[in-house]
Amino acid sequence: xxxxxxxxxxxxxxxxxxxxxxxxxxxxxxxxxxxxxxxxxxxxxxxxxxxxxxxxxxxxxxxxxxxxxxxxxxxxxxxxxxxxxxxxxxxxxxxxxxxxxxxxxxxxxxxxxxxxxxxxxxxxxxxxxxxxxxxxxxxxxxxxxxxxxxxxxxxxxxxxxxxxxxxxxxxxxxxxxxxxxxxxxxxxxxxxxxxxxxxxxxxxxxxxxxxxxxx
Numbered sequence: 603x604x605x606x607x608x609x610x611x612x613x614x615x616x617x618x619x620x621x622x623x624x625x626x627x628x629x630x631x632x633x634x635x636x637x638x639x640x641x642x643x644x645x646x647x648x649x650x651x652x653x654x655x656x657x658x659x660x661x662x663x664x665x666x667x668x669x670x671x672x673x674x675x676x677x678x679x680x681x682x683x684x685x686x687x688x689x690x691x692x693x694x695x696x697x698x699x700x701x702x703x704x705x706x707x708x709x710x711x712x713x714x715x716x717x718x719x720x721x722x723x724x725x726x727x728x729x730x731x732x733x734x735x736x737x738x739x740x741x742x743x744x745x746x747x748x749x750x751x752x753x754x755x756x757x758x759x760x761x762x763x764x765x766x767x768x769x770x771x772x773x774x775x776x777x778x779x780x781x782x783x784x785x786x787x788x789x790x791x792x793x794x795x796x797x798x799x800x801x802x803x804x805x806x807x808x809x810x811x812x813x814x815x816x817x
Contacts, residue, residue: 632685632686632689632755632757632760633685633801633805634682634685634760634797634801635798635801635802635805636681636685637678637681637682637685638678638763638794638795638797638798638801639794639798640674640677640678640681641674641675641678641744641794642791642794642795642798643670643674643678644670644671644673644674644675644678645674645786645787645790645791645794646787646791646795647667647670647671647674648667648668648670648671648672648674648675649667649671649737649783649786649787649790649791650667650783650787650791651666651667651670652667652668652671652733652737652783653780653783653784653787654667655667656733656779656780656783657780675740679708683705683708686701686705686751689701689755690702697754700754701754704747704750704751704754707747707750708747711743711746711747712740712743715739715740715743718735718739719731719732719735719736719739722735723735730779733779733783734775734779734782735775737771737774737782737783737786737790738771738772738774738775738782738786739771740771741767741768741770741771741774741786741790742767742768742771742772744764744767745764745765745766745767745768745769745770745771746764746768747764748760748761748763748764748767749761749764749765749768750764751764752764759797759800759801759804763793763794763797766789766793767790767793770785770786770789770790770793771786773785774786774789
């Protein structure tokens with residue numbers, strides 16, 4: 603009996619470390635690869651086709667770019683929400699409450715953004731402002747919320763992506779309309795594509811890291 607107890611005491615730190623590592627990977631590092639890919643689609647094809655149309659192209663129907671943009675953002679938001687809900691199951695109650703409140707920030711942020719952009723368009727009498735304010739404003743809202751999510755989950759990649767989107771939205775707002783759309787297409791779309799690659803590499807290496815720690 604004493605030998606068994608001694609063996610249990612010797613191995614329990616290793617077991618505890620392994621369980622801690624698995625808990626960290628499961629609760630903090632959320633698999634956002636599909637959401638990143640959908641947002642990349644929205645940026646590249648939505649903003650990209652808007653830039654092509656604004657540049658003088660007449661072969662594209664005016665509804666196509668906005669449809670692709672809305673579809674990409676809607677699908678990405680749904681996937682992000684489902685992924686976040688699944689991640690909340692492994693969180694402690696305080697962190698779970700914070701995650702739920704942060705999820706509600708998406709509705710709050712875009713509702714406020716809608717009223718700001720609509721109000722500015724009406725008060726200035728320039729409806730075309732929406733062409734510039736929606737890409738940059740949405741990047742600011744998404745970026746700030748992504749920064750908060752990265753902080754809560756201790757996910758450096760998510761945090762860095764949010765930081766880049768926030769800065770990109772602010773910088774693009776100072777440019778002419780065509781340049782704004784090009785920057786959002788290349789910068790925003792490229793950031794999400796890079797995030798897909800880095801997230802895939804991280805999740806692909808996670809099982810090996812855990813196996814190495816367990817052994």
